Amino acid sequence: MAIELDKVYQSDKYEDEIYQSWEQGGFFNPDKQSLSDSAESYTIILPPPNITDKLHLGHAAMLAIEDLFIRFHRMNGYRTLWLPGTDHAAIATQTAVEKKLKKEQGVSRHELGRDAFLTEVNSFVAVTQSTIIGQMKKMGASLDWSRLAFTLDDDRQAAVREMFCQMYEAGLMYRGERVVNWCPRCASTLADDEVEHKEQKAMLYTFYYSKDCPIAISTTRPETKLGDVAIAVNPSDERYKQYVNKDFVVDFCGVELKLKVIADRNVEAEFGTGALGVTPAHSMVDWQMAEAHGLAVIKVINESAQIHQGFGDHSGLSTLEAREKIVSQLTAAGLMIKAEEIDNKLSVCYRCDTAIEPLPSKQWFVAVDKATERLAGKSLKQAAAEVARLGEIKFMPERFTKRYLDWMDNLRDWCVSRQIWFGHRLPVWYKGEEVFVGRTAPAGEGWLQDSDTLDTWFSSGMWTFSTLGWPAAFANGQKSGDLLNFHPTQVLETGYEIITLWVSRMIMMSLFALGEAPFNKVYLHGMILDQHGKKMSKSKGNGIDPLDMIKLYGTDAVRLSLLTGTTAGNDSRISEDRIATERNFVNKFWNIARYISSSPNFNFLVADSDINYSQLTLADEWILNKLNILITSTTEQIKAYNFSVAGEALKEFTWNDLADWYLEATKFSRGSETDKVLSFVLRTILKLWHPFIPFVTEAIWRELSAKADLIITAWPVATSHNFAQAANFELIKELIVAIRTARSENTIEPAKKLDVIICKNSNIWLNEQVSLIKSLRTGIGELTITDNDNLPADAIVITAAGLTIYLLGAIDKDKEKNRLSKEQEQLLKQISGLEARLASEEFRSKAPADLVAKQNDQLSAAKDQLAKNQAALAKL
Numbered sequence: 001m002a003i004e005l006d007k008v009y010q011s012d013k014y015e016d017e018i019y020q021s022w023e024q025g026g027f028f029n030p031d032k033q034s035l036s037d038s039a040e041s042y043t044i045i046l047p048p049p050n051i052t053d054k055l056h057l058g059h060a061a062m063l064a065i066e067d068l069f070i071r072f073h074r075m076n077g078y079r080t081l082w083l084p085g086t087d088h089a090a091i092a093t094q095t096a097v098e099k100k101l102k103k104e105q106g107v108s109r110h111e112l113g114r115d116a117f118l119t120e121v122n123s124f125v126a127v128t129q130s131t132i133i134g135q136m137k138k139m140g141a142s143l144d145w146s147r148l149a150f151t152l153d154d155d156r157q158a159a160v161r162e163m164f165c166q167m168y169e170a171g172l173m174y175r176g177e178r179v180v181n182w183c184p185r186c187a188s189t190l191a192d193d194e195v196e197h198k199e200q201k202a203m204l205y206t207f208y209y210s211k212d213c214p215i216a217i218s219t220t221r222p223e224t225k226l227g228d229v230a231i232a233v234n235p236s237d238e239r240y241k242q243y244v245n246k247d248f249v250v251d252f253c254g255v256e257l258k259l260k261v262i263a264d265r266n267v268e269a270e271f272g273t274g275a276l277g278v279t280p281a282h283s284m285v286d287w288q289m290a291e292a293h294g295l296a297v298i299k300v301i302n303e304s305a306q307i308h309q310g311f312g313d314h315s316g317l318s319t320l321e322a323r324e325k326i327v328s329q330l331t332a333a334g335l336m337i338k339a340e341e342i343d344n345k346l347s348v349c350y351r352c353d354t355a356i357e358p359l360p361s362k363q364w365f366v367a368v369d370k371a372t373e374r375l376a377g378k379s380l381k382q383a384a385a386e387v388a389r390l391g392e393i394k395f396m397p398e399r400f401t402k403r404y405l406d407w408m409d410n411l412r413d414w415c416v417s418r419q420i421w422f423g424h425r426l427p428v429w430y431k432g433e434e435v436f437v438g439r440t441a442p443a444g445e446g447w448l449q450d451s452d453t454l455d456t457w458f459s460s461g462m463w464t465f466s467t468l469g470w471p472a473a474f475a476n477g478q479k480s481g482d483l484l485n486f487h488p489t490q491v492l493e494t495g496y497e498i499i500t501l502w503v504s505r506m507i508m509m510s511l512f513a514l515g516e517a518p519f520n521k522v523y524l525h526g527m528i529l530d531q532h533g534k535k536m537s538k539s540k541g542n543g544i545d546p547l548d549m550i551k552l553y554g555t556d557a558v559r560l561s562l563l564t565g566t567t568a569g570n571d572s573r574i575s576e577d578r579i580a581t582e583r584n585f586v587n588k589f590w591n592i593a594r595y596i597s598s599s600p601n602f603n604f605l606v607a608d609s610d611i612n613y614s615q616l617t618l619a620d621e622w623i624l625n626k627l628n629i630l631i632t633s634t635t636e637q638i639k640a641y642n643f644s645v646a647g648e649a650l651k652e653f654t655w656n657d658l659a660d661w662y663l664e665a666t667k668f669s670r671g672s673e674t675d676k677v678l679s680f681v682l683r684t685i686l687k688l689w690h691p692f693i694p695f696v697t698e699a700i701w702r703e704l705s706a707k708a709d710l711i712i713t714a715w716p717v718a719t720s721h722n723f724a725q726a727a728n729f730e731l732i733k734e735l736i737v738a739i740r741t742a743r744s745e746n747t748i749e750p751a752k753k754l755d756v757i758i759c760k761n762s763n764i765w766l767n768e769q770v771s772l773i774k775s776l777r778t779g780i781g782e783l784t785i786t787d788n789d790n791l792p793a794d795a796i797v798i799t800a801a802g803l804t805i806y807l808l809g810a811i812d813k814d815k816e817k818n819r820l821s822k823e824q825e826q827l828l829k830q831i832s833g834l835e836a837r838l839a840s841e842e843f844r845s846k847a848p849a850d851l852v853a854k855q856n857d858q859l860s861a862a863k864d865q866l867a868k869n870q871a872a873l874a875k876l
């Protein structure tokens with residue numbers, strides 16, 4: 001029975017309704033699917049978008065890729081869980097709310113106070129969180145919303161406190177003074193990888209501390225020299241050997257410094273003067289040197305990037321003011337040797353671009369180098385490197401394994417405390433010198449909780465297991481519930497730029513908490529760039545808002561543009577034109593379904609087994625064979641994470657094989673099974689396409705009144721049937737392509753009919769395909785299929801699929817005679833010229849041998865051409 005689909009696919013008519021029905025059907029929730037007990041699980045925990053975010057193309061790509069994996073595995077009978085959540089993004093969110101408060105109410109967080117400020121943050125979070133969740137749904141993401149998590153909700157808070165305490169109890173969490181990266185604007189420490197490096201010009205000053213010190217040093221930051229405690233030189237540097245271990249007491253711009261000369265292999269003798277002023281309080285390298293040499297630490301700069309009290313008239317100045325003052329004092333005193341401009345890397349905060357001040361501060365650290373029984377005597381760092389080295393975790397693309405391992409090798413203790421209010425508050429209480437670390441506040445009076453919060457990556461590092469019921473689901477070291485069913489997860493799919501910030505933390509924390517890796521595979525997607533290969537940004541105005549695109553072109557078009565033309569780890573380019581092109585494909589797909597379902601004999605519920613294979617036409621066999629190959633390749637490519645290759649092959653099949661060839665062929669040659677084949681092919685490609693373009697496929701599926709929902713329909717399986725005649729249709733296709741090509745190369749007008757002779761050799765069956773060959777836009781008048789290979793005179797001769805084809809009547813005899821005569825004239829002229837030159841004694845003696853040879857070649861080529869020309873003329 002014919003079914004009439006709308007003329008054009010209207011995405012807005014279907015998308016929201018379909019999404020709601022999937023959600024209400026419980027299809028996203030593995031607990032509500034009827035699965036066999038032995039069904040393997042397939043889990044992805046969604047990398048939680050920041051609650052401050054609005055959906056951008058990077059998220060859209062992540063959602064499209066993960067949804068594809070999930071839908072594919074769901075249709076393949078896996079116990080499929082894709083768990084959604086959002087990240088509280090401590091610093092980013094706090095900064096956003098601070099800006100909002102300043103703008104709307106003119107108050108700072110300090111004026112408001114901690115509790116009132118956090119109330120503001122929480123109401124901000126409630127709004128932004130529902131926005132981003134709504135946007136994820138627009139992308140068609142089949143996430144199990146019943147398990148929605150937030151990195152700062154009650155369950156995650158309890159999990160974070162537990163983790164902190166367990167690490168403390170294992171001796172891996174400690175409080176210590178360290179030089180940390182301090183952002184004076186955010187008033188917080190930053191992890192090493194939250195610091196960005198900006199190329200800039202800077203002044204390098206070379207000077208003596210005072211007249212009493214014979215060693216000159218170089219620095220870009222003279223103001224920090226107020227805290228110098230030593231001068232370091234390379235032990236092999238002859239210039240300074242006499243001074244090593246000597247002490248100098250100097251007056252440095254009005255401040256007394258006690259400087260010990262130390263020998264340290266890390267000093268480069270070639271840089272500057274070869275001597276280094278050691279400032280333990282304000283340089284990571286110097287801090288380590290001070291620890292190694294037992295030097296004092298003198299703090300010069302405070303948390304607001306000002307000079308501390310006790311440094312004479314420098315006290316209270318900003319670092320820049322102090323720098324200027326010191327430079328002018330040194331210059332006036334004749335101590336400045338030179339000031340030169342150099343290229344320098346400035347460390348800045350990744351959130352706000354403010355220059356970082358390295359400062360010593362009491363902070364909480366995770367010890368990454370300390371061996372622990374929990375990891376069978378290995379350190380966090382060793383254990384996390386080992387799983388990648390042994391291939392227990394595989395990175396895609398593989399080259400990122402090295403990046404991960406290099407980073408792991410250089411990892412230092414992780415400073416996890418942050419001086420901001422929004423986030424997981426440290427489960428640490430102080431009373432005088434006493435420190436208490438615990439899951440709940442200690443009993444008794446006078447305990448004050450640490451006001452710091454944890455680095456946001458501490459909670460997101462626990463994301464694969466804190467979302468699955470840890471710690472409750474891990475009593476006595478035994479997994480239960482969701483943790484048992486879904487951990488370790490199968491794949492982490494994320495952007496390659498957070499492999500160090502996030503992926504590495506997840507691996508360390510899961511190994512520590514559960515003794516197992518959080519996932520088996522890490523699929524890293526590239527960045528989405530504009531059509532010119534530039535990063536998209538609001539300020540450049542080259543950004544594309546996926547929600548605008550969804551409104552204009554539909555979700556499927558946006559998904560398809562993000563899923564094809566992309567490979568793991570490589571950036572890809574997206575433009576609105578690209579999305580519009582994919583929308584055209586989605587429409588084409590709809591039209592194919594519309595055409596097939598308009599047949600009076602249309603029966604959508606036809607199964608593979610309903611088709612009588614002995615009654616198939618050549619074209620039927622050919623398309624079923626192609627479909628069989630497509631099922632196998634799509635399945636294998638998606639399993640291998642090559643979804644883009646799978647998408648391209650599906651497109652090739654749908655657009656070329658199905659629409660351009662099979663549908664055309666069925667217009668002229670229909671067999672008793674053709675209607676069934678058409679329905680079967682349509683059903684099958686709806687399934688194969690579903691993970692890529694879920695809405696249009698589900699919409700067609702429902703319109704064609706299938707009983708079940710496509711989202712939970714079983715993935716197709718290739719048949720073992722041998723379609724022996726498929727090759728014959730392929731041969732016809734080659735003939736037709738060759739005839740079309742010959743017509744276009746000879747600029748034959750489309751309307752002009754040509755008679756054609758095909759010398760069929762042993763292909764007896766070709767005799768029965770005359771009408772099909774003539775029908776498929778070949779412009780054939782009379783078609784003769786013969787064994788007789790006698791050459792017609794004025795034919796265009798082509799060969800294809802091993803057969804010779806003659807196109808007759810393409811050539812105008814008078815015109816052709818004329819053309820050949822002119823050509824003959826030209827050839828004769830060329831030949832006599834070449835012969836004359838080659839006969840010349842002078843030419844042969846002077847010209848280089850290869851030139852003579854070349855002219856000889858030209859002569860024989862011209863003679864060959866002349867012979868052909870004369871034969872052709874004779875025939876005419």
Ligand SMILES: [Zn+2]
Pocket residue numbers: 183184185186187349350351352353354
């Ligand atoms: Zn900052």
